[in-house]
Amino acid sequence: MLAPSHIHLHLRACPRRPEEVAHQVIHLGDVTVGPETGDLLYVGRDACMRGPHGVVPLDREAYNLALAERVDELAGAVWGDDWSRALAELAGINRRTTARDRIRKYGLPPALLYGLVKLSEREDAREISAVARAVARYWDVHQRAPADAPLRGMIELLHDFRGQDAFRHWQPDYDVSPSLRPDE
Template identity: 40%
Template structure:
C-alpha cells in the first residue's frame, strides 16, 4: 500500500490530498476516502506516515517535525511520526504538503513558508502584548516583500564580493 501526496482537484466531498495505490485519496473532515469509499485510518496509517515523511522531507528537510509544526500551527507533538500513525493529520496539512512538495523548488518554498510563519508568529506575539487585533496578512505581505528584496540584495552583494576575493588556486602560487 502506497500513498502519494500530490496536487489534485478537490472533490465535492472534501479535500483531495493525493492517491492511495493510484486511486484518489480524499478527506471528508478527518475521514479518509479512497475512490469515494471510507477507510479506517489504521488501515492506511503506515502508508500515510511514509507519504508525509517523503513530502515533508522534500519541503523542510529530514528533520521536518518542528518546521511542519510552525507552518501549520499544530503542536509539535501532533506532527511527530508516532502521532501521525495513531491519529493522522488534518487534511489541510496534508493538502499543503502535497502542493508544496510538488513545487519546482520545494525546499526554497519551505524556507519561505517558514519565514512567513515566523513573521505571523512574531506579529501574533506582538499583538497579544499590545492587546490589539492582528490584521497580520497585509502587514506580513508587505514586510515579506521588503525582506525578500533585502535578502536578494544581500546574497547578491555577498556572492559578487566573495568571487572578487577568492584565494589563488594552488597552481597559481
C-alpha cells in the first residue's frame, strides 16, 4: 500500500476496455502520490495506482480525502452546493452515501465516480444531468413502464407546450424513432 503522502487526482473518464470490464477494473485518469504518478484504477471498489511497481492499493484515508475534494469541485461545478442530492438521485442510492463526510470516510462507488467524471467532461453537463435526474425519478416511481416512456412523455409534453414543429430543426441530425414522432 502506498504511504499516505499528499495525493493529487487528475480524473478523466477513460474508455473501458473489455478486459477491464471482465475484471471489474475502472480507469479514472491519473493519480500522483508524492513523487510518483500512475494510472488511477479501481479494482473492484479499491482505488489503486498502476505505475512502475505494478498495481498498488492507495491508502484509503488519504485517497478518500483527496477524492472528497475533487468530487466537491466536479459536482459543485455542475449542480452547485446541492450536488450530493443530485448524485444520489442519479445513482438511485441513499443520499447519505454521497454526503461529503461519508465520501471522506468511505469514498464513492466506482461506477458513480466514473459517471460523475464523464458527466463533468460534457459541455452540456448541467442540462443533460437535469434530464437524466428527471428520467431517474420517473423510473424510480414508474418501474413497470417501458424504457422509452419518459422520452415519449417528454416529447409529447414539449409538443403540447411548444407546438408540433418544436423538434423539426433536429430531425435531419437526430433521427427520432417513428414511435416517438408526433402524429402528423
